[in-house]
Amino acid sequence: MELEKITEQVCELSRETAVFIQQEVKKLRGADIETKGIHNFVTYVDKGSEEKLLKGLSKILPGTGFIAEESPELEMKERNWVIDPLDGTTNFIHGVPVYSISIALMEKSEVILGVILEVNQDECFYTWKGAPSMLNGKRILVSETTRLSDSLLATGFPYYDYSRLGPYMNLFRYLMEYSHGIRRLGSAAADLAYVACGRFEGFYEYGLSPWDVAAGTILVKNAGGRVSDFTAGENYIFGKEIVATNDPIYNEFMKVLKEQFAQ
Numbered sequence: 001m002e003l004e005k006i007t008e009q010v011c012e013l014s015r016e017t018a019v020f021i022q023q024e025v026k027k028l029r030g031a032d033i034e035t036k037g038i039h040n041f042v043t044y045v046d047k048g049s050e051e052k053l054l055k056g057l058s059k060i061l062p063g064t065g066f067i068a069e070e071s072p073e074l075e076m077k078e079r080n081w082v083i084d085p086l087d088g089t090t091n092f093i094h095g096v097p098v099y100s101i102s103i104a105l106m107e108k109s110e111v112i113l114g115v116i117l118e119v120n121q122d123e124c125f126y127t128w129k130g131a132p133s134m135l136n137g138k139r140i141l142v143s144e145t146t147r148l149s150d151s152l153l154a155t156g157f158p159y160y161d162y163s164r165l166g167p168y169m170n171l172f173r174y175l176m177e178y179s180h181g182i183r184r185l186g187s188a189a190a191d192l193a194y195v196a197c198g199r200f201e202g203f204y205e206y207g208l209s210p211w212d213v214a215a216g217t218i219l220v221k222n223a224g225g226r227v228s229d230f231t232a233g234e235n236y237i238f239g240k241e242i243v244a245t246n247d248p249i250y251n252e253f254m255k256v257l258k259e260q261f262a263q
Contacts (some may be wrong), residue, residue: 003128006060006105007113011124013056014101014117017049021086021119024048025095043093046070049085053103057081061105069211080106084211088187102189104214111237114215116193125193125219133196133223142225142246143198148256151201151249152180154191158207161240164261168206171260178256192216195244196223202245202253206230210237217244226250230257 024045050070057064065077069084081103086092088099097120105113112129125140127133133140145151153175158165175182183200185191189212191203196219214237217227227244229236232254236242245253 001061003113004131007115007126007128007131009060010057010103010105010113010115011117011126013053013060014103014115014124015122016056017052017085017101018117018119018122020052021045021049021092021099021101025092043086043089045092046086046089049101050083053081053083053085053101057083057103064105067106067210067214069209078108082106082111082210082214084189087189087212088185091186096186098185098187098190100187100189100193102211102215104211104218106214106237109237111214111218114218116189116215116219118187118190118193123193125196127219127222129218131222133219135193135197140197140223142195142220142223143201144248145201145246146248148175148201148249148252149178150180152183152199154183154185154194154200154203156184156186156188156191156205156208161207164206167261167263170263171204171257174256174260188212189216192220192244195225195246196220198223198246201249202243204230204243204253204257206241208240208242213237213242217242220244228254230261 047070065080066074067080067082084102087102092099101117103115104111114127116125125135194200195203220227225246229239230241
């Protein structure tokens, strides 16, 4: 496979799909919003975006399977596209300008390509196996900040699984006091892309799905960062928990996480 060429095609497809999303922003009405679960929404824009991505990706790499947010019935294969057609739907329906398209290509259990397009800023983050992480044609790297106390962090809030909310808020409170602050953008894909380019030193969240994080994990890694689950293991794509940081603060962050979750 020519991963560089495929990545270029995926970036172009993402930009074409972003045009559709932006065209629909002012057309959206309350009646267009469906509820999939507690605090979990979908619109015709999510579905239309996914339809465009499915069709385009099938042409780019025929015979590939899909792990797609709005199409759980699709067949998985040895090689799969993992796609979120509109990461940040709640932001989108409220007119809050942070939402993204996230596309990854997995070969068995390994992510080999990742593209995240933050729609409003027209920022396309991309990489592939063995390549640097890029933003609109320029190489990006994680930050060089060495201490958690000097770090700006990002997180998300669980919207259906509150079983770990106690220790999660312990960690949240600690980081409020002993870091530069915590941001909650509402798009995990954007959070991970911002770690990759050094805007955030770290991101953590639980309750996420593969399409939320797959593309972002390879972006962070190829930009020099570290990614794990909450136990420093490798089950962060399907394990519904993720930590992604620059290299220098990773060990300190994991120590704090362990301590706060133990309370």
